[in-house]
Amino acid sequence: MIRSLRTTYSTFLLLIALFTTMCNVLAATPTAYGELSSDMFTDGTKCAQCHAIIHNEWKGTMHYYAYEDPFYQKEFLAASNDTEGIVDIFCSRCHTPIGVVSGEIPPIDGSNLSDIARQGVQCDFCHVVSGSNGTGNAPFVVSPGNIKWGPFNDSKAAYHESEYLELYTSSEYCGMCHEVIHPINGLVIDDTYKVWKEGVYAEEGVVCQDCHMTPGITQFEANPGRAASGAKKKRSYLHA
Ligand code: HEC
Ligand code: HEC
Ligand code: HEC
Ligand code: HEC
Ligand code: HEC
Numbered sequence: 001m002i003r004s005l006r007t008t009y010s011t012f013l014l015l016i017a018l019f020t021t022m023c024n025v026l027a028a029t030p031t032a033y034g035e036l037s038s039d040m041f042t043d044g045t046k047c048a049q050c051h052a053i054i055h056n057e058w059k060g061t062m063h064y065y066a067y068e069d070p071f072y073q074k075e076f077l078a079a080s081n082d083t084e085g086i087v088d089i090f091c092s093r094c095h096t097p098i099g100v101v102s103g104e105i106p107p108i109d110g111s112n113l114s115d116i117a118r119q120g121v122q123c124d125f126c127h128v129v130s131g132s133n134g135t136g137n138a139p140f141v142v143s144p145g146n147i148k149w150g151p152f153n154d155s156k157a158a159y160h161e162s163e164y165l166e167l168y169t170s171s172e173y174c175g176m177c178h179e180v181i182h183p184i185n186g187l188v189i190d191d192t193y194k195v196w197k198e199g200v201y202a203e204e205g206v207v208c209q210d211c212h213m214t215p216g217i218t219q220f221e222a223n224p225g226r227a228a229s230g231a232k233k234k235r236s237y238l239h240a
Contacts, residue, residue: 028131030139033089034103038114040144041098042124050159050228051123057239058123066120067096067110080108087183093138094177097125101142121177124148132167135175135193137183151237157228171196174208213237 048055058064066072072095079087088106092099099105099117106112116122127148133139147161151169155162167173175193182189196202215238 028133028139028141030133031101031142033100036101036142036144038098038102038104038117040102041116041122041128043116044119044123047123050157052229054239055123061240063121063126064119066094067092067099067113067118068120069095077108090137090183094121094180096120097138097140097142098122129167129173129176130165132172132176135172136179136181136188138177140176169207169209171202171207171209174212178208209237213239 044055044058062069076091076095079091085106085108088108089100092105096105096113096117098119099110099113102114102117104112104114104117110118116124124144125142127150128142128144129140130143130147130149131141133141147163148157149163149165149168151164152162153164155164171193175197178190179188179193180190181187188194196208201207
């Protein structure tokens with residue numbers, strides 16, 4: 001009797017363990033507010049030592065200015081006032097993702113923000129995304145450190161380790177942020193990802209990167225180049 005109870009109990013535990021593992025595989029847990037610190041991320045100027053072309057392209061883009069952008073600042077402060085601060089972390093998660101995962105914002109005047117968090121959607125933020133829990137409202141998982149994730153499966157660098165992650169080559173990567181869903185009523189506010197998903201391009205397998213990270217935007221031109229100084233020539237992606 002005792003033995004069979006025990007067996008039942010351990011089977012039960014085993015099932016729970018299996019279930020938890022399955023859940024972890026299916027749904028990655030997005031990195032939470034204040035879980036990390038901003039000094040775990042590396043400044044883009046360090047990347048520029050070898051990725052000078054990409055750094056030049058990125059500097060001055062809306063990703064670079066996602067936080068400092070005056071239009072954003074104006075709307076952000078107004079939205080924060082209107083909601084008594086309810087939206088502070090919500091808006092910041094896409095516009096200064098490092099500021100959110102390091103818990104440096106709020107205060108909304110940015111007085112606690114590090115320089116790296118002010119650089120909006122930054123190199124070493126984008127390339128330490130190690131997973132995502134779907135699209136919309138920035139459900140990214142970030143693992144800052146020595147590994148840089150990206151589109152190549154044969155990449156070798158002296159400064160960092162490289163790892164291939166399919167997410168980088170898919171629209172779901174961009175769809176983490178380019179789909180804004182109202183946190184309370186569930187309405188889609190920015191539907192860029194949704195429009196793509198329901199359109200012909202998704203059906204034909206043409207992803208965001210095919211247009212936005214290649215020259216001539218709709219031409220799908222290959223862009224042979226070197227991803228880093230000294231690297232072999234292969235396909236390279238625009239960061240403009
Ligand atoms: C918005 C997120 C984002 C930002 C910001 C960003 N990258 Fe990327 N990067 C990507 C994605 C996505 C790809 C893969 C594109 C593909 O495979 O279609 C990529 C590709 C790369 C590659 C692979 C080689 C190549 O030429 O495509 C390197 C190297 C790279 N990025 C370095 C950088 C550096 C350095 C910075 C900052 C100066 C940077 N990235 C900023 C998302 C980003
Ligand atoms: C899930 C990610 C995400 C969240 C959350 C988010 N945004 Fe944005 N925001 C974006 C993206 C992506 C764009 C660029 C949209 C485009 O051009 O299609 C953008 C653009 C903007 C712009 C336009 C900037 C310009 O110069 O044209 C403003 C203003 C803005 N957001 C304010 C806010 C405010 C205020 C909040 C909070 C209430 C917020 N955003 C929440 C992702 C987000
Ligand atoms: C000392 C030079 C050097 C520095 C500094 C450097 N990289 Fe690289 N990186 C390389 C080389 C070389 C490659 C390989 C390029 C190739 O495979 O064609 C590479 C590849 C990459 C890749 C592609 C990985 C993949 O598997 O797809 C990414 C992403 C990347 N670097 C991001 C960064 C970021 C972000 C920084 C700054 C935090 C940085 N790198 C700093 C030299 C460097
Ligand atoms: C971490 C969140 C994040 C990710 C991931 C991201 N973006 Fe963005 N993106 C933004 C934000 C925020 C803005 C708007 C900044 C602003 O205007 O204040 C933006 C702006 C842009 C703009 C300029 C919009 C304009 O109105 O000029 C383009 C184009 C763009 N993103 C394309 C992409 C593509 C393609 C990808 C995937 C390879 C991607 N983004 C991934 C957050 C993100
Ligand atoms: C077939 C090519 C194509 C695909 C696929 C595509 N786009 Fe675009 N996208 C464009 C063109 C062309 C524009 C108009 C931009 C311009 O005139 O500079 C645009 C505009 C935008 C803008 C507004 C930028 C602006 O200048 O107003 C954003 C943000 C954007 N796309 C993000 C995305 C994201 C995210 C995806 C994937 C979910 C995506 N796009 C898929 C071609 C494409």
